[in-house]
Each structure stands twice: as structure tokens, then as C-alpha cells.
Amino acid sequence: MTTLGLALMGTGRMADVYGPKINAHPGLRLEVIYNPRITSAQKATDKFGGRPMDDLDAVLADPKIDAVVIATPTDTHVEYIEHVARSGKPIYCEKPLDQSLDRVDRAVAALRDHPVPFMLGFNRRFDPDNAALRDAVARGEIGRVNMLMSWSREPSPPPIAYVRSSGGYFIDATIHDIDLLCWIAGERPVEVMATGSCMFDDQIGAEGDYDMTMTMLKMPSGALVHINNSRACAYGFDQRLEAFGDDGMVQTLNHRDDNLVRWDKASTVARQPLKNFFLERYDQSFYSALDEFHQAVTTDRAPSVTVQDGRDALAISLACSQSAKSGKSVSPSWE
Incomplete structure (x- = not known):
């Protein structure tokens, strides 16, 4: 090697x-x-x-x-x-x-x-579950894609100093979901609609930002994409995907230290809590992303996540911010 x-x-x-x-x-x-x-x-x-x-x-x-x-x-x-x-x-x-x-x-x-050679660190593409869902969609297992959905809820809001420099929730956090779902869909949206609220941390609201958002992307194929984000979640780091098509559905599930379902006389189901944060949930994906970079550089091929992917994700995120502020649908700027 x-x-x-x-x-x-x-x-x-x-x-x-x-x-x-x-x-x-x-x-x-x-x-x-x-x-x-x-x-x-x-x-x-x-x-x-x-x-x-x-x-x-x-x-x-x-x-x-x-x-x-x-x-x-x-x-x-x-x-x-x-x-x-x-x-x-x-x-x-x-x-x-x-x-x-x-x-x-x-x-x-x-x-x-x-x-x-340049690679952008959208590590969630390299999570084994996310990659497996994308592969299933690409193989046509669910037929034509009608809807893609993601749930991405963090356990608690970040420090306010971080929020002030983050660029806003859509650019800081939703951008991960945007990149992931556009990658799965294989297309960019023609229209975005987004809204946000502040339910958990008044300081975030005072900065003009949100701690809870919902985003919808309309794709050229007609497929609809829904992204559900929250900066607080009482039960841990909630990370799920769903692809719904003409012929079926595929989903990813939350990660726990173990996934055993236990049944006994006292209770019907008992499971371990969810992984606590992105560092634990996506630990393997960072290694796999670096492995992709290593393979690309050492075999003289282009890395799979490009600078254009980064530009596209930012353009969509900015359109989401504009939509949430204006209350209107927005078409992303590709120029």
C-alpha cells in the first residue's frame, strides 16, 4: 500500500x-x-x-x-x-x-x-447505512423514487458563540442532509421551500437563527425531498433516512450500542439509548472518507466528492435560508 x-x-x-x-x-x-x-x-x-x-x-x-x-x-x-x-x-x-x-x-x-486532487468532507456519504440505502436506490430496488426523507436531530443546542459564526442552521447543519439526499436522488432541486422556528434556546432566536427547521426540495423528476432538523432531542442523536418509490421503501435506523429488543414479564421492549452525537454516530464514516481520499490520490483518479458538490450544497442551503426568511419558495442559483 x-x-x-x-x-x-x-x-x-x-x-x-x-x-x-x-x-x-x-x-x-x-x-x-x-x-x-x-x-x-x-x-x-x-x-x-x-x-x-x-x-x-x-x-x-x-x-x-x-x-x-x-x-x-x-x-x-x-x-x-x-x-x-x-x-x-x-x-x-x-x-x-x-x-x-x-x-x-x-x-x-x-x-x-x-x-x-480535491475532496470535500461530506462524511455522511461514507456511513455504511447511508451508502447501502443509496446503492439500493441506484439498483432500482424501490423502482422510481417518489420521496426521500431525512430526520436529523441533535441532542442539544451548540454554544451561542458557535451559532453566531455558523452561517445559520441551513448552512451549518441542513447542508449535510441536502448533500446526502441530492447524492441519493442523483439530481439537484429546481425549487426549495423551508421554514424554521425557535423552540429550545431563546438566544438562538435572538440571533435571528432557528433551532428547528423543515425543508422541502422539489426535484426535476417530480420527486419530493423532506428534511426534518432540530437542535435538541431528548432521546439522543436521531439520524434516519427513508426512500419511498413505486415498488417499495428502504430505510436506515438509528444506531445504539446494541440493537437487541428484549421481552420479559415486566416490559415489552427495552433498548439501549441512541448514540449521543455525530462523533459517535458517524465515527466510521470519517475513516472511510479518508480511505476514499487515499485511494483516489494513490490510484490517480478523481475523489468522489467534488468542489462542485460543495458549491451545489451551499447554493441550495442559501436558497433554504432565503425561503425561510421570505416565506416563499426559491429556486437555487447555479451560476
């Missing part, structure tokens, strides 16, 4: 996700952790290994660095993509590309001018 030496950019929550996954992959080697604050880089290397560096040009000039994983705050992604693309290094970047289509178009242009 060909081994890639990686530079991990960033030392926050997503770096904490990717550090262990890089170390667990036999074809990846963590060479460097980059942060412009060397003390932060040092703390991260104390946990995950590699060398701390605070000079990006020096990182990209290092012959031991074969590719870069960008796990920095969203508002830094475009500048880092431009910089890394000019160096000729392959790039894996956390989603979203940015909160602005104009800035995303800068990343698209940089990758057009410097065509390095």
Missing part, C-alpha cells in the same frame, strides 16, 4: 476527529500539524504525533508532505485551498467550503487553474 504523508491543518474539534483517523489508517502518516499559533500546534502533536509547524509555506515545501487535510474554521477554507492548490498538493477539506458563493467560486477557480 502506498503511504501518504499528511499535513493536518487546524487544531480544533475537527482536527481531534481526523488526527486519530489518520493514525489508524495504514496508508496515511501524520507528518505535520499546522496552526499559525505554534503553541496550539504543539498541543495537538502531543496528542496525535507529527511535528508542529506555524509556517504554511514551509509546510507545503516539505518533501515529506504528500497531501493536506484542511480542518480549520470555515472562513479560512478558501484561502488555504488557494494556497495549497498553488503548491500542487492534493487537498481534503472539511465542509462547507465557505458561507458565500462568491468566495466558493474563488476556490473553484483555484482548483481549475491548479488541478490538484
Whole structure:
């Protein structure tokens, strides 16, 4: 197996996700952790290994660095993509590309001018259950697709400081569902309708954002897509998909530590609680996404999640935000 030496950019929550996954992959080697604050880089290397560096040009000039994983705050992604693309290094970047289509178009242009392998981290495509549902739909098991539905409910609202910089619920969270369901459907919506409310955290409402949303996408085929999001859920991290077609239906179910159903004299059903958060529910998907990146780079093929996928998902998310604010249906901007 060909081994890639990686530079991990960033030392926050997503770096904490990717550090262990890089170390667990036999074809990846963590060479460097980059942060412009060397003390932060040092703390991260104390946990995950590699060398701390605070000079990006020096990182990209290092012959031991074969590719870069960008796990920095969203508002830094475009500048880092431009910089890394000019160096000729392959790039894996956390989603979203940015909160602005104009800035995303800068990343698209940089990758057009410097065509390095690029993969966007929509990790939920690589969840085994989600991928199996998509494969079943693609094989025609349910015939023509009529409806796609997703439930994505988080256990509790994030800190208000995070909400303020998130770009809004549709861009921060619904974008995952949008990308996943458009990927399953194999088409982009011609119209979106969305609405939101604030039921759990008044501070989120005071910021002009929502903690509960419903979204509908109308596809060119006529299929309808429904996305149900909530920032609070009393029983854990609720993650389900359903595809309904002419010939049947396929679903994914929530994950638990075990899925045994127990029957006895005292109770009819007793099950373990749901996985608590995305870090537990989608743990395997992050490893599988990095594996896809490794295979693409080492076999000289294009990664399966492209910069255009990221642009499309953002355009739809922005249309959802506009729809929720205006109370009207909106057609996404593809230009």
C-alpha cells in the first residue's frame, strides 16, 4: 500500500476527529500539524504525533508532505485551498467550503487553474447505512423514487458563540442532509421551500437563527425531498433516512450500542439509548472518507466528492435560508 504523508491543518474539534483517523489508517502518516499559533500546534502533536509547524509555506515545501487535510474554521477554507492548490498538493477539506458563493467560486477557480486532487468532507456519504440505502436506490430496488426523507436531530443546542459564526442552521447543519439526499436522488432541486422556528434556546432566536427547521426540495423528476432538523432531542442523536418509490421503501435506523429488543414479564421492549452525537454516530464514516481520499490520490483518479458538490450544497442551503426568511419558495442559483 502506498503511504501518504499528511499535513493536518487546524487544531480544533475537527482536527481531534481526523488526527486519530489518520493514525489508524495504514496508508496515511501524520507528518505535520499546522496552526499559525505554534503553541496550539504543539498541543495537538502531543496528542496525535507529527511535528508542529506555524509556517504554511514551509509546510507545503516539505518533501515529506504528500497531501493536506484542511480542518480549520470555515472562513479560512478558501484561502488555504488557494494556497495549497498553488503548491500542487492534493487537498481534503472539511465542509462547507465557505458561507458565500462568491468566495466558493474563488476556490473553484483555484482548483481549475491548479488541478490538484480535491475532496470535500461530506462524511455522511461514507456511513455504511447511508451508502447501502443509496446503492439500493441506484439498483432500482424501490423502482422510481417518489420521496426521500431525512430526520436529523441533535441532542442539544451548540454554544451561542458557535451559532453566531455558523452561517445559520441551513448552512451549518441542513447542508449535510441536502448533500446526502441530492447524492441519493442523483439530481439537484429546481425549487426549495423551508421554514424554521425557535423552540429550545431563546438566544438562538435572538440571533435571528432557528433551532428547528423543515425543508422541502422539489426535484426535476417530480420527486419530493423532506428534511426534518432540530437542535435538541431528548432521546439522543436521531439520524434516519427513508426512500419511498413505486415498488417499495428502504430505510436506515438509528444506531445504539446494541440493537437487541428484549421481552420479559415486566416490559415489552427495552433498548439501549441512541448514540449521543455525530462523533459517535458517524465515527466510521470519517475513516472511510479518508480511505476514499487515499485511494483516489494513490490510484490517480478523481475523489468522489467534488468542489462542485460543495458549491451545489451551499447554493441550495442559501436558497433554504432565503425561503425561510421570505416565506416563499426559491429556486437555487447555479451560476
